[in-house]
Amino acid sequence: MTQQRGRGRPRDPEVDRAILQAALELFIERGVEGMSIEQVARQAGVGKVTVYRRWASKEELAAQAIEWMVESRRDRPSNAEVEQVKPEQLLENMLDESAELAASHDFRALVARILGSSVSHPALMRTYWKHYVLPRRKAASAMLEHAKQAGRLAPDADLDVLIDMMAGAVVYRVLQPDPPDRAEMRRYLRQIYRQAGLLPDN
Amino acid sequence: MTQQRGRGRPRDPEVDRAILQAALELFIERGVEGMSIEQVARQAGVGKVTVYRRWASKEELAAQAIEWMVESRRDRPSNAEVEQVKPEQLLENMLDESAELAASHDFRALVARILGSSVSHPALMRTYWKHYVLPRRKAASAMLEHAKQAGRLAPDADLDVLIDMMAGAVVYRVLQPDPPDRAEMRRYLRQIYRQAGLLPDN
Numbered sequence A, B: 001m002t003q004q005r006g007r008g009r010p011r012d013p014e015v016d017r018a019i020l021q022a023a024l025e026l027f028i029e030r031g032v033e034g035m036s037i038e039q040v041a042r043q044a045g046v047g048k049v050t051v052y053r054r055w056a057s058k059e060e061l062a063a064q065a066i067e068w069m070v071e072s073r074r075d076r077p078s079n080a081e082v083e084q085v086k087p088e089q090l091l092e093n094m095l096d097e098s099a100e101l102a103a104s105h106d107f108r109a110l111v112a113r114i115l116g117s118s119v120s121h122p123a124l125m126r127t128y129w130k131h132y133v134l135p136r137r138k139a140a141s142a143m144l145e146h147a148k149q150a151g152r153l154a155p156d157a158d159l160d161v162l163i164d165m166m167a168g169a170v171v172y173r174v175l176q177p178d179p180p181d182r183a184e185m186r187r188y189l190r191q192i193y194r195q196a197g198l199l200p201d202n
Helices: A015-036 A037-044 A047-055 A057-071 A079-084 A087-103 A105-116 A122-149 A158-176 A183-198 B012-034 B037-046 B047-055 B059-071 B079-084 B087-103 B107-118 B122-149 B159-174 B182-198
Strands: none
Touching: A015 A047, A015 A057, A015 A087, A015 B012, A015 B037, A015 B122, A037 A057, A057 A105, A057 A122, A057 A158, A057 B182, A079 A122, A087 A105, A087 A158, A087 A183, A105 A122, A105 A158, A105 B059, A122 A158, A122 A183, A158 A183, A158 B122, A158 B182, A183 B159, B012 B047, B012 B059, B012 B107, B037 B047, B037 B107, B059 B107, B059 B122, B079 B087, B079 B122, B087 B159, B087 B182, B107 B122, B107 B159, B122 B159, B159 B182
């Protein structure tokens, strides 16, 4: 991702944050097609030139706003946890947090925008993929390996496809006409984990 | 869906088609945020008033363009086929067509736009859901019931969740940074069907 360009005065991190926050809000509200550098500048309370001095285009700005936001998220198990804790226990520990995130309006709105721009502006999806999705897929893959060794998966199951089925179900479900609340999402996640072999059958 | 309004001269179906086609193209290219009635009229070669006489807003127009497009699609088994043909045979028969559709640029672009607008403009998703998704879910549900009776699914498996896992994987996969080609999509669909219990294990 191209980011800051070297020209102009020394950077003020407060200004950067205000711009990124405004860009994120406008991206979620209007999509990359509906936002403009001008609106971002106005909402951040800075001049247009201040934004252009840092980002060459609204696409780059939206991509960095996504990166900035998701890098602070801690909604995945650490490597140590994945190694030491059984998948069923790990998933149970994270269930409330996962359900709350997936059922939240902000998550739904952000996912909608990123998927929505994936064909017209693939750089945004690439950023999200690299900084948010890939580390979580790695953790899921380790958990599925565990389940495979416990005999709950077919020995030749394709783990990438299985991860798509789990993650895909969640993003697909939360964008359907009747989005789930937190309680429904808890039930739903358990069903997915069981179906994928991560939880033992009842 | 509110559609045509009764005022003005008698309707010319050619004009309707030209407007719907232009609306569909602009929706896919720019999203509902990036399109306008003015552009639709220009691309269809008609006056703005001609469009407004028929549709009150670009949202209604986009919804009807989606409905108009997907209603002509025949990419699902008939009720008779679902009743008479075994799921594994049915899926095998449809595999080429399904893989070709899912891997096509048009499908990816349309799905991206509909998911992308699902939080900001839920009426578009509702239209797509009712006219395109629901009939296909009904067929999938009947096939899964079959598989359940054949003992390939847990007796208490939640079929709606399972359908989300299958359909969700496909839409999620085709919007990822490295979209699959037709051959990869064939392999991918087979994996999904097997994982869901619709195809016997190798």
